[in-house]
Amino acid sequence: MRTDRLWRRGRLGSEADRAAFRALHQASLAAPPLREGLTTESAERAVRHLRNLLGTPAVAITDTEAVLAWDGSGSHHLDQAAVVGLLAIEKGTTRTVDRGQLGCTTNGCPIRTGVVSPLVVDGRVLGTVQAFAPSPTAGLVRATEEVAAWVSGQLELAELDAHRNRMIEAEVRALRAQISPHFVYNSLNAIASFVRTDPDRARELLLEFADFTRYSFRRHGEFTTLAEELRSIERYLLLEQARFGDRLQVTLNIAPEVLPVVVPFLCIQPLVENAVRHGLESVEHTGQLTIVAHDRGHEAVLEVEDNGVGEDPEKVRRALAGDVALDSVGLGNVDARLRATFGDDYGLVVETAPGAGTKVIVRVPKFAPGVTV
Amino acid sequence: MSAAAVPGLVAVVLVTLVTLAIGTWGLRFSRTTSDFFVASRTVRPGLNASAIGGEYLSAASFLGIAGLLLVGGADMLWYPVGWTAGYLVLLVLVAAPLRRSGAYTLPDFAEARLGSRAVRAACSLLVVGIGWLYLIPQFEGAGLTLRTAIGAPEWAGPVVVGGVVLANVTSGGMRSVTFVQAFQYWLKLTAILVPVAVLLVVWWGDGRPHGTAGADGWSFPVAGDGGIGLYTTYSLIGGLFLGTMGLPHVVVRFYTNPDGRAARRTTVVVLALLGLFYLWPPVYAALGRVYAGRLVAEDRSDVLVLELPRLMLDGLGGDLLTGLVTAGAFAAFLSTSSGLAIAVSGVLTQDVTTRLVGEQRGGVAAFRLAAVVAVVIPVAAALLVRDVGVAQSVGLAFAVAASTFCPLLVLGIWWRRLTAVGALAGLAAGGLGAGGAAIATLAGYAPGGWAGALLGQPAAWTVPLAAAVMVLVSLATADREPAHARRFLVQLHTPESMSR
Numbered sequence: 082m083r084t085d086r087l088w089r090r091g092r093l094g095s096e097a098d099r100a101a102f103r104a105l106h107q108a109s110l111a112a113p114p115l116r117e118g119l120t121t122e123s124a125e126r127a128v129r130h131l132r133n134l135l136g137t138p139a140v141a142i143t144d145t146e147a148v149l150a151w152d153g154s155g156s157h158h159l160d161q162a163a164v165v166g167l168l169a170i171e172k173g174t175t176r177t178v179d180r181g182q183l184g185c186t187t188n189g190c191p192i193r194t195g196v197v198s199p200l201v202v203d204g205r206v207l208g209t210v211q212a213f214a215p216s217p218t219a220g221l222v223r224a225t226e227e228v229a230a231w232v233s234g235q236l237e238l239a240e241l242d243a244h245r246n247r248m249i250e251a252e253v254r255a256l257r258a259q260i261s262p263h264f265v266y267n268s269l270n271a272i273a274s275f276v277r278t279d280p281d282r283a284r285e286l287l288l289e290f291a292d293f294t295r296y297s298f299r300r301h302g303e304f305t306t307l308a309e310e311l312r313s314i315e316r317y318l319l320l321e322q323a324r325f326g327d328r329l330q331v332t333l334n335i336a337p338e339v340l341p342v343v344v345p346f347l348c349i350q351p352l353v354e355n356a357v358r359h360g361l362e363s364v365e366h367t368g369q370l371t372i373v374a375h376d377r378g379h380e381a382v383l384e385v386e387d388n389g390v391g392e393d394p395e396k397v398r399r400a401l402a403g404d405v406a407l408d409s410v411g412l413g414n415v416d417a418r419l420r421a422t423f424g425d426d427y428g429l430v431v432e433t434a435p436g437a438g439t440k441v442i443v444r445v446p447k448f449a450p451g452v453t454v
Numbered sequence: 455m456s457a458a459a460v461p462g463l464v465a466v467v468l469v470t471l472v473t474l475a476i477g478t479w480g481l482r483f484s485r486t487t488s489d490f491f492v493a494s495r496t497v498r499p500g501l502n503a504s505a506i507g508g509e510y511l512s513a514a515s516f517l518g519i520a521g522l523l524l525v526g527g528a529d530m531l532w533y534p535v536g537w538t539a540g541y542l543v544l545l546v547l548v549a550a551p552l553r554r555s556g557a558y559t560l561p562d563f564a565e566a567r568l569g570s571r572a573v574r575a576a577c578s579l580l581v582v583g584i585g586w587l588y589l590i591p592q593f594e595g596a597g598l599t600l601r602t603a604i605g606a607p608e609w610a611g612p613v614v615v616g617g618v619v620l621a622n623v624t625s626g627g628m629r630s631v632t633f634v635q636a637f638q639y640w641l642k643l644t645a646i647l648v649p650v651a652v653l654l655v656v657w658w659g660d661g662r663p664h665g666t667a668g669a670d671g672w673s674f675p676v677a678g679d680g681g682i683g684l685y686t687t688y689s690l691i692g693g694l695f696l697g698t699m700g701l702p703h704v705v706v707r708f709y710t711n712p713d714g715r716a717a718r719r720t721t722v723v724v725l726a727l728l729g730l731f732y733l734w735p736p737v738y739a740a741l742g743r744v745y746a747g748r749l750v751a752e753d754r755s756d757v758l759v760l761e762l763p764r765l766m767l768d769g770l771g772g773d774l775l776t777g778l779v780t781a782g783a784f785a786a787f788l789s790t791s792s793g794l795a796i797a798v799s800g801v802l803t804q805d806v807t808t809r810l811v812g813e814q815r816g817g818v819a820a821f822r823l824a825a826v827v828a829v830v831i832p833v834a835a836a837l838l839v840r841d842v843g844v845a846q847s848v849g850l851a852f853a854v855a856a857s858t859f860c861p862l863l864v865l866g867i868w869w870r871r872l873t874a875v876g877a878l879a880g881l882a883a884g885g886l887g888a889g890g891a892a893i894a895t896l897a898g899y900a901p902g903g904w905a906g907a908l909l910g911q912p913a914a915w916t917v918p919l920a921a922a923v924m925v926l927v928s929l930a931t932a933d934r935e936p937a938h939a940r941r942f943l944v945q946l947h948t949p950e951s952m953s954r
Binding site for chain 1: 496497555556557558559562565566569631632709710711712796799800803804818821945
């Protein structure tokens with residue numbers, strides 16, 4: 082009784098079950114390369130698994146112009162594959178290729194007929210999957226069609242991935258663009274006020290302004306070190322202090338151990354800009370701004386705190402959820418980018434209440450795979 | 455408690471208070487934007503090197519070497535030589551590329567290089583193991599010091615130091631860890647240098663007696679017993695030279711360097727600072743041959759540094775110097791065990807306790823739980839395991855590090871074809887070999903002859919074994935070479951000034 086049950090558990094089910102497992106396994110092997118999109122490299126890595134899945138002597142993957150990858154025997158048919166691919170792309174449906182069209186004279190070549198099925202994503206044909214066999218069967222046509230549909234699904238996911246990455250890049254660009262308009266206008270006005278009274282200071286401020294813009298508008302690199310980010314914040318604060326004078330008090334407490342930590346480009350600066358705006362623009366008393374960076378072993382903790390008007394927690398929650406109609410535009414963006422970089426455990430924490438100031442806390446791991454300057 | 459205990463007690467309390475104070479308030483003074491540049495300046499190589507020295511010079515360096523030299527003679531000089539030269543190997547092969555990898559801990563490096571969670575888990579396990587192996591002698595040394603200095607019972611030392619370290623680490627007292635550890639280095643250097651200068655004057659005044667310093671092969675740099683002695687000596691040298699790069703608390707400190715170039719500079723300064731320190735324990739040993747023969751007979755050579763001032767000087771002078779060396783010894787295991795506890799609990803937090811406590815409760819609770827585990831287990835082990843000798847058990851920790859992380863780092867940095875499977879196999883071979891030998895030795899199993907030598911000093915066979923397994927298994931699984939290996943190695947070896 083007992084041995085019988087053990088024996089049954091050890092088996093992998095019936096022959097049909099095992100065939101299904103094999104097919105699923107081959108599909109899972111082909112999926113990662115296809116998720117990178119349709120390129121020569123990804124096609125070459127996926128085509129072997131697709132051929133195992135179809136069980137034919139040869140399989141080819143083409144894009145709309147040329148053969149990307151060929152696996153199996155009879156590679157002298159490579160040029161024909163490109164031509165028959167075009168046919169299926171034109172019609173947008175699965176086509177069979179008969180002996181006459183392939184016209185193979187080589188002895189022992191198993192490739193006599195083929196099935197060509199288009200890869201369709203969002204109504205656009207991106208390429209074809211082609212299966213070649215000695216004789217045409219309805220089963221092969223059906224299988225090729227199904228495989229093409231599955232590959233199309235993977236390519237659609239790849240497009241989604243690419244789309245999401247483009248969105249994040251666009252957000253970073255948008256964030257850079259957001260810094261400039263107010264700030265450029267206000268800074269230039271502040272500098273202008275010093276030109277006659279204190280030309281040396283005006284010159285220094287202009288140089289700071291130049292350095293600040295160079296950092297903010299730099300094109301390369303998604304990441305930077307905390308030291309660089311803080312240096313840019315320093316310039317920003319010098320310019321704001323030129324504008325507000327004694328009304329802006331800044332206190333810093335930075336543990337030097339965390340300065341080499343790698344963070345997403347411009348992820349602290351918007352928080353400081355928010356704090357300056359909240360801490361000053363609608364308050365009569367002196368604005369107090371505190372920036373603290375702690376070393377917590379494998380993490381760094383950053384806090385940006387102001388003593389300004391504060392905010393309704395519900396509004397902040399909506400801002401973090403991505404509601405862009407709010408004043409704190411930068412907040413949701415920074416939160417999203419931190420989560421995209423380090424995972425959902427590393428979002429922003431905001432402590433605030435009306436009239437009680439605001440404290441934004443950022444946790445950053447000292448190391449995350451793939452995050453380097 | 456007798457009057458003789460007073461200087462030791464004062465020293466211990468003072469060191470603890472000053473350490474806590476610097477740790478807590480070291481960076482608490484606020485700054486305004488006008489000196490923002492001071493605030494956002496990265497740690498200079500000189501300061502960072504002092505911190506590495508402070509964390510690295512453990513009870514084994516401060517107490518152990520002098521005792522070993524007193525008994526064993528010049529072949530024990532390989533301990534200080536190896537502990538220093540380990541940084542030379544680190545400088546040449548590892549320092550700058552490791553910094554450029556962006557890794558904070560050794561498991562981080564393994565994950566970044568090989569892209570494998572399994573290798574990461576194996577490395578975390580090894581970090582915890584090596585950390586504990588290294589913490590045990592620190593706590594043992596603490597017991598020794600407190601018993602000698604203030605007559606406390608043997609169990610008091612590990613418990614007191616464990617408690618101070620735990621309070622220090624969990625309360626955030628190591629917040630400005632770089633300053634604390636840099637202070638500890640200079641304290642230790644002062645504590646070993648000033649007494650020895652005074653004692654040398656005393657010796658000169660006594661008419662420069664020779665005692666037994668030159669007799670019976672004491673100054674011969676290879677252990678006796680022919681072939682076995684030669685093996686033991688070379689195995690020790692190999693383990694110490696190659697083990698430094700695999701010590702968890704050393705690697706973590708390199709992250710503070712802003713770039714690879716700064717990492718190299720830091721290492722050079724560390725070499726100089728360690729060289730300066732290690733000049734003096736042998737002088738204690740030589741003076742001990744003249745004045746403290748009694749300690750050898752009583753088998754208490756580990757306390758030589760603590761007792762020598764009183765043996766050579768009477769009255770207030772002896773008391774003051776005793777207070778100073780006690781302060782140095784206490785600083786030695788306080789700083790090393792704090793550094794190790796932070797490194798071990800960091801790894802435990804990342805890979806174990808965060809999952810137990812749950813992310814929502816925050817990192818602090820997870821870190822505290824990890825710190826308790828990281829400290830309590832070696833304290834318990836130090837109470838159970840007796841009389842292995844402080845320097846020997848540190849030597850075993852080095853042997854395990856040399857047999858596991860050294861091949862992983864060197865091959866990972868310099869050999870593109872290392873695979874995750876190969877690394878795992880090599881870590882297992884080296885870890886089981888050296889770790890097994892270490893556990894056998896700690897458990898008191900010491901057969902005579904070659905078997906004893908192979909177990910007591912395993913590095914000479916476990917390091918080549920681990921490296922060979924790593925290379926061969928990697929070659930056998932060449933198709934599993936990480937896809938990003940080439941790009942990653944370019945990143946490791948390209949100076950930052952070129953990549954920006």
